[in-house]
Structures are given as C-alpha cells and as structure tokens.
Amino acid sequence: MTENIIEVRDLVKHYPVTSGVVFKKTIGQVKAVDGVSFDLKAGETLGVVGESGCGKSTLARVLMNLEKPTAGSVLYKGQDISRLSGGALRRLRRQIQLVMQDPYTSLNPRMTVGDLIGEPFEIHPEVAPKGSRRSKVKELLDLVGLNPEHINRYPHQFSGGQRQRIGIARALALRPEVIVCDEPVSALDVSIQAQVMNLLEKLQSEFGLSYVFIAHDLSVVRHLSDRVAVMYLGKMVEIGTEDEIYERPTHPYTQALLSAVPVPDPTLRENKTIIRLTGDVPSPISPPSGCRFRTRCWKAQDVCAQEVPLLEIRPGSDHPSACHFAEKREIVASYEG
Amino acid sequence: MSDILVSEQSAPGADGSGRPSGRLLEVEDLRVEFRTRDGVAKVINGVTYHVEAGETLAVLGESGSGKSVTAQTIMGILDTPPGFVTNGQVRFHGKDMLKMSAEERRRIRGEGIAMIFQDSLSALNPVFTVGFQIAEQFRIRRGMSRADAKKRAVEMLDQVKIPNAKGRYSNYPHQFSGGMRQRAMIAMSLALDPEVLIADEPTTALDVTVQAQIMDLLGELQRERQMGMILITHDLGVVADVADRIAVMYAGRIVEEADVFELYRKPAHPYTLGLLNSIPRMDERGQELRTIKGLPPNLMNIPPGCPFNPRCPMAQPVCREKVPPLLQVGAGRASACHFAEELVNRD
Ligand SMILES: Nc1ncnc2c1ncn2[C@@H]1O[C@H](COP(=O)(O)OP(=O)(O)OP(=O)(O)O)[C@@H](O)[C@H]1O
Ligand SMILES: Nc1ncnc2c1ncn2[C@@H]1O[C@H](COP(=O)(O)OP(=O)(O)O)[C@@H](O)[C@H]1O
Ligand code: SF4
Ligand code: SF4
Ligand SMILES: [Mg+2]
Ligand SMILES: [Mg+2]
Numbered sequence: 001m002t003e004n005i006i007e008v009r010d011l012v013k014h015y016p017v018t019s020g021v022v023f024k025k026t027i028g029q030v031k032a033v034d035g036v037s038f039d040l041k042a043g044e045t046l047g048v049v050g051e052s053g054c055g056k057s058t059l060a061r062v063l064m065n066l067e068k069p070t071a072g073s074v075l076y077k078g079q080d081i082s083r084l085s086g087g088a089l090r091r092l093r094r095q096i097q098l099v100m101q102d103p104y105t106s107l108n109p110r111m112t113v114g115d116l117i118g119e120p121f122e123i124h125p126e127v128a129p130k131g132s133r134r135s136k137v138k139e140l141l142d143l144v145g146l147n148p149e150h151i152n153r154y155p156h157q158f159s160g161g162q163r164q165r166i167g168i169a170r171a172l173a174l175r176p177e178v179i180v181c182d183e184p185v186s187a188l189d190v191s192i193q194a195q196v197m198n199l200l201e202k203l204q205s206e207f208g209l210s211y212v213f214i215a216h217d218l219s220v221v222r223h224l225s226d227r228v229a230v231m232y233l234g235k236m237v238e239i240g241t242e243d244e245i246y247e248r249p250t251h252p253y254t255q256a257l258l259s260a261v262p263v264p265d266p267t268l269r270e271n272k273t274i275i276r277l278t279g280d281v282p283s284p285i286s287p288p289s290g291c292r293f294r295t296r297c298w299k300a301q302d303v304c305a306q307e308v309p310l311l312e313i314r315p316g317s318d319h320p321s322a323c324h325f326a327e328k329r330e331i332v333a334s335y336e337g
Numbered sequence: 338m339s340d341i342l343v344s345e346q347s348a349p350g351a352d353g354s355g356r357p358s359g360r361l362l363e364v365e366d367l368r369v370e371f372r373t374r375d376g377v378a379k380v381i382n383g384v385t386y387h388v389e390a391g392e393t394l395a396v397l398g399e400s401g402s403g404k405s406v407t408a409q410t411i412m413g414i415l416d417t418p419p420g421f422v423t424n425g426q427v428r429f430h431g432k433d434m435l436k437m438s439a440e441e442r443r444r445i446r447g448e449g450i451a452m453i454f455q456d457s458l459s460a461l462n463p464v465f466t467v468g469f470q471i472a473e474q475f476r477i478r479r480g481m482s483r484a485d486a487k488k489r490a491v492e493m494l495d496q497v498k499i500p501n502a503k504g505r506y507s508n509y510p511h512q513f514s515g516g517m518r519q520r521a522m523i524a525m526s527l528a529l530d531p532e533v534l535i536a537d538e539p540t541t542a543l544d545v546t547v548q549a550q551i552m553d554l555l556g557e558l559q560r561e562r563q564m565g566m567i568l569i570t571h572d573l574g575v576v577a578d579v580a581d582r583i584a585v586m587y588a589g590r591i592v593e594e595a596d597v598f599e600l601y602r603k604p605a606h607p608y609t610l611g612l613l614n615s616i617p618r619m620d621e622r623g624q625e626l627r628t629i630k631g632l633p634p635n636l637m638n639i640p641p642g643c644p645f646n647p648r649c650p651m652a653q654p655v656c657r658e659k660v661p662p663l664l665q666v667g668a669g670r671a672s673a674c675h676f677a678e679e680l681v682n683r684d
C-alpha cells in the first residue's frame with residue numbers, strides 16, 4: 001500500500017457570524033467545513049469537486065495551515081500540523097504549497113517575476129544560497145515553460161495563463177511534496193487551460209508530487225485525478241476512484257452534478273437526462289438536519305431528516321457514500337454514448 | 338464581397354419588401370477600434386453574423402476575441418470614446434441602427450433587442466428592489482399604472498420560476514442568490530417581449546446545476562416567444578447543448594460559421610479544431626491534452642495575413658501574406674482559412 005502523506009480526520013472549520021458594531025455578538029456559525037475525513041496518498045491527485053460555497057477553499061486553507069481548524073486534525077506524515085511550531089512548522093511550510101485560482105490578484109503587481117519566484121528562498125535560505133538564486137529562478141521559469149529572459153518583467157506584462165505558470169513556479173521553488181491547487185485553471189480559456197493542465201501533469205511525474213486538486217469543472221477534475229471527493233455544504237458526500245465516482249456514483253448529489261455537466265458533443269443532446277435539482281443550496285449557517293442534501297433530494301425519506309448519513313461503503317456499492325439509500329443509477333451522460 | 342457566404346444571402350430586399358426574410362438582426366462587416374493612450378487596438382475586424390426568429394446563434398470565442406464588444410455595439414452601449422465603429426452595419430429588420438437617431442435606438446432597446454449580462458450583481462441596481470426595477474419598465478415604456486406594473490412584474494418573476502414571486506418582489510438584488518439574480522435579470526430583459534435576446538455569458542458565473550436550470554429556462558422562454566437568441570459564450574459544452582448555429586470568433590473576426598452538428602463533427606478551421614482538441618474529455622484521462630500553442634495576438638499589433646498564423650499547425654507561407662476571407666465551404670457553412678477545403682474534405 002502506498003503511504004498516506006496527509007490524513008484529515010473529522011475536520012471542522014466554523015466561522016462566527018456577528019452582529020452589532022461596537023459590541024460584537026456572535027449570533028451563529030458558518031459551518032464552512034463540518035466533519036471531513038480523507039487521506040492523500042503519496043504521488044496521487046485527489047480531486048475535490050462541489051458547488052460554490054461548499055467549503056473547498058476553506059478546506060484548502062486549513063490544509064495549508066493558514067487557518068486553525070475548529071475541531072479535528074490534519075496529519076502530515078503522522079504529525080498534527082496545527083501543533084507544529086518553530087523549525088518543524090517551517091519545514092512543513094516548505095512541504096505543502098498552494099496554487100490559487102486568480103492569476104490576476106494572487107501575485108504582487110509591484111514585484112518582478114524574479115522576486116516573486118525567488119521570494120520563498122528569502123524565507124527558506126537553506127534551499128538556495130544567495131548566490132545561486134537567480135539561476136534557480138531561471139531554471140524554474142524554464143521548467144514551467146516561461147522565457148528565463150523575462151525574469152525582470154512584472155506580472156501585468158504576462159497573460160492569465162502565463163501568470164498561472166508564475167504561480168506554479170513559485171509553488172515549486174521549495175521542492176514541496178504536496179501542492180494544493182485551488183481552482184488553478186478556472187479563470188483560463190480552454191486552449192490555455194489545456195497548456196496549464198499538461199504542465200501540472202508533467203511536473204507531477206517529474207517530481208513525484210501529490211496534488212489536492214480543487215475545481216468545480218468536473219471534466220477537468222476527471223482528467224487529472226486518481227481519486228475524487230465530492231463536497232456539499234461543508235460535508236464530503238462521496239469519495240472514490242475517478243472511475244467509481246464518474247461511472248458508478250451512488251450519491252444523489254453526485255448523480256445530479258454529473259448529469260448537469262454540459263457535454264461537448266451535440267449528438268448526445270437528445271439521449272441525455274439531466275437530473276433537475278430544484279431550489280438553491282441552503283445556508284451553511286443553519287444547514288438542514290440529518291442529510292444536508294435532503295431539501296433538494298428526490299429520494300428523501302423521513303429518516304433523511306433525522307439521521308446524518310455516514311460516509312461509508314453500503315451493500316451493493318464499492319466506495320464510500322453519505323446517503324442512506326446509496327445506489328447506482330444508470331443516468332450519467334457519458335462520452336462513450 | 339459577393340463571395341462572403343453570409344452577406345450574399347442577406348442582401349436586403351430579396352423578397353421585395355426591403356426586409357430580409359426571417360433575419361431579425363444582421364451585423365455586417367463591423368469594425369471597431371479602441372483608441373487609447375498606448376495605441377489603437379483593432380478589436381473588431383469585419384464581423385458578419387445574423388440571427389433569425391426562433392433560432393439560437395452561439396458566438397464562441399476565447400476571452401478578448403471581441404464577443405462582448407460586438408454585442409455592445411449592437412446594443413448601442415459601446416464605450417465611446419475610446420471605442421469607435423469604423424465600418425459596417427447593424428441592421429434590425431433591415432434598417433441600419435448605426436444610422437438611427439438616439440431616440441429611435443432607445444425604442445428598439447428592450448422591445449426589439451434586449452441583453453442579459455454575465456454579472457447580474459452589477460447589472461441590477463443595488464439601491465432599488467428587484468421587483469421595482471422590472472415594474473419601472475412597464476410604467477415608463479408601457480405607460481402602465483403603478484398597480485398594474487407591479488402585477489406584471491410579479492408575473493414576470495413567476496415566469497422565470499422565482500419561488501414566492503410576490504414575496505420576493507420587494508427584495509434587493511443582494512438578497513438573491515446568484516442563480517436567482519440571473520433569473521431576475523432574465524425577467525427584466527424579457528419584460529418588454531423583445532424579438533432578439535443577446536445573452537452574454539449568462540451562466541459563466543454559476544454552478545453547473547444552476548447553469549442547467551437557467552439554460553433550460555432560457556430555452557423554454559425562447560421557444561414560447563419565438564425569440565432569436567445570440568448566446569455569447571466560451572463554453573463548448575453549453576454550445577453543444579443549445580445552439581442551432583455557431584459563429585467562432587478569433588481576434589475580432591468570425592473564422593468559422595456552421596450548423597452546430599457540422600462544426601463539432603468536422604471543424605473547417607484549424608482554430609476550431611484546436612479548441613475542440615483542448616477540452617478535457619472525460620474518457621481520455623491521463624492522456625496529454627492537445628493544446629493550441631502560444632497566445633492570442635495583441636490587438637494593437639495583429640500579425641499580417643491570417644491572424645491565427647503564428648499559432649496554426651497548418652500555416653503555409655501564403656498565410657503570412659494574405660488575409661483569408663470568410664468563404665463558403667459547403668452548404669450553410671463558411672471558414673476563413675486558405676486551406677478550409679482540405680480540412681473539410683479530409684476523411
Ligand atoms: N472568513 C470567513 N468568514 C465567514 N465565512 C466564511 C469565511 N470564509 C468562508 N466562509 C464561508 O464558508 C463557506 C465555504 O466557503 P469556501 O470559500 O470554502 O467555499 P468554496 O467551496 O471554495 O466555494 P467557491 O467554489 O465559490 O470557491 C461559504 O459559505 C463562505 O461564505
Ligand atoms: N472600454 C474599453 N477600452 C479599451 N479596450 C477595450 C474596452 N472594452 C473592450 N476592450 C478590448 O476589446 C477586446 C475585445 O473585448 P471583448 O469584446 O470584451 O472580448 P470578449 O470576447 O471576451 O467578450 C479586448 O482586447 C478588450 O481588452
Ligand atoms: S440520505 Fe436521503 S436525502 Fe440524503 S441523499 Fe440520501 S436519499 Fe437523499
Ligand atoms: S489561413 Fe493558414 S494560418 Fe490561417 S488558419 Fe488557415 S492554415 Fe492556419
Ligand atoms: Mg473557493
Ligand atoms: Mg465578454
């Protein structure tokens with residue numbers, strides 16, 4: 001068995017909702033992530049999908065140790081990351097890096113590309129001694145397919161896809177083991193998106209990286225991921241290999257999500273069944289009791305309002321799903337059609 | 338110009354009435370440039386397309402290709418200066434809107450042609466309730482009483498399937514979710530029953546399940562009203578689901594126009610082919626995606642010849658010298674490539 005590089009256990013992240021200007025009073029909690037467990041294996045890509053506001057970016061921030069969990073833990077090679085300090089914390093910060101969605105705002109516009117990519121070396125001088133930094137940065141530029149001669153340019157002189165490459169070069173600078181990618185290609189046009197996706201795959205095989213790949217585009221996630229986790233309103237509702245999730249989904253939400261993906265083939269128009277969900281996602285401040293999906297689920301029964309369905313393997317299915325009535329359904333539009 | 342497919346068929350007065358049959362809106366050889374401090378950006382370089390009653394024309398192209406500027410020119414909301422129309426016509430029922438008085442154009446807006454935008458939050462006025470903004474149109478444009486206008490606005494909200502429309506009438510835009518705001522904007526743009534609806538990336542900011550709801554709704558309303566729809570998008574999935582015809586834009590030009598099935602089956606332009614190849618297909622995991630190398634051109638400095646030539650895998654010396662015109666390559670389709678015939682005739 002491959003080792004787990006990250007283990008997430010019962011992770012909870014709540015944000016207080018306050019009212020009042022002078023005397024802030026907490027009137028509720030946004031349950032952004034509310035009890036999530038999963039493993040990331042060495043060298044694999046775990047895709048995380050789900051609709052806006054379901055807690056993907058919050059999960060990323062807690063994984064990065066940028067925020068402390070409200071409860072639960074993130075173990076990196078067996079160590080609880082929220083308890084690390086001093087040298088151990090610095091070493092951890094080298095090992096897990098983040099690539100963010102917005103190539104326009106995630107880079108400081110007043111720094112040159114050389115400074116941006118070299119900045120991590122200032123914090124971790126042991127990785128590259130001062131004299132070698134410029135050449136290291138040039139190597140990184142070359143690695144991500146940018147012209148090393150452009151080392152003195154500023155972010156605004158690059159296109160969106162090129163800026164995303166700068167972000168990736170920066171994340172690679174410290175030779176991390178894990179890269180958390182939060183919607184790294186969502187802001188890019190298809191032709192540029194494909195270039196960046198190919199780059200991420202090339203780097204993974206070259207450096208044996210593990211990726212947590214967050215995106216709302218299910219085709220992009222399938223293309224890159226070994227395993228996929230589906231989130232809904234702060235919970236993980238289904239997790240499995242890309243085949244298990246895309247070919248044999250058992251959770252009604254996953255089934256609805258997959259059925260709604262527009263397929264780039266007009267000949268499949270007619271024989272495609274979209275499961276139409278009604279209503280909107282409920283507020284994460286007061287999520288529905290029992291199963292959080294029940295207000296939009298066509299299969300909901302009384303038990304769904306009373307008991308929280310656990311993320312577990314049920315009879316007749318081969319992977320964990322958080323539905324009392326998890327079962328296969330022959331609906332999902334597929335390309336093989 | 339007689340060899341250009343689209344304008345050949347659209348010669349006005351073909352039926353003697355001065356009104357092209359079926360063609361509600363026609364854009365012909367439109368050119369727009371932005372004159373900025375840094376130089377002149379030629380963003381629209383001869384765009385020709387049309388839409389008929391009841392059909393959906395998808396305008397497909399990557400960011401910056403000129404989709405929205407074309408739409409803004411049609412709607413008469415081009416940012417002038419710096420934007421200037423330097424050539425072309427925008428005909429509505431055969432009459433060039435670019436030559437109309439401001440008053441005439443205003444009358445067409447909303448009733449003749451309406452538009453919905455990608456970003457519903459900035460398109461709706463945050464200080465008025467959603468219902469009021471819809472009702473105002475009935476009051477101002479239809480001269481209805483306050484009470485009647487309100488009643489019609491509630492009906493509109495109901496038609497776009499906003500639950501509890503009556504109660505929602507007095508909500509402000511920020512109290513709506515993204516999907517509901519998009520519905521409200523659809524209600525507002527359809528209030529005056531336009532003949533043509535321009536939808537500029539109407540679902541790009543929405544999640545897939547909500548996107549499916551909104552596209553369904555638009556399709557339904559379009560069929561009911563026999564509206565012509567121009568759907569502007571960069572999403573090859575959405576286009577495959579709803580379009581009748583597709584016009585592909587690159588660097589301010591239409592590079593290919595075809596029926597949706599033909600275009601996906603056998604693209605007649607290397608750019609379209611490249612786009613179709615770069616979408617991740619769910620059944621090809623692990624394979625390297627075929628990409629289009631390089632970047633779209635700087636519109637202040639478009640390369641001579643075919644604007645796609647620096648990125649084109651099929652480029653020949655002639656491509657650097659001659660601009661390929663948009664020519665017919667078979668029934669109902671056109672391509673702006675010197676080698677379109679070869680692309681269409683390959684097996
Ligand atoms: N700092 C914060 N304070 C309060 N609420 C927050 C905070 N950060 C996130 N939230 C809320 O937590 C929930 C999850 O947010 P998160 O950003 O993780 O969603 P997401 O899945 O990344 O969505 P998207 O797809 O839109 O990026 C949302 O309801 C969000 O409004
Ligand atoms: N107000 C403006 N001033 C200067 N340039 C503009 C303005 N609006 C659009 N442009 C430029 O026109 C080109 C086409 O833009 P647009 O039509 O918005 O593209 P898209 O196809 O993404 O909708 C782009 O290069 C854009 O930067
Ligand atoms: S547990 Fe009940 S409500 Fe939840 S997804 Fe399953 S059937 Fe639907
Ligand atoms: S004209 Fe030449 S460069 Fe342009 S698309 Fe055709 S083959 Fe490519
Ligand atoms: Mg996010
Ligand atoms: Mg646009």
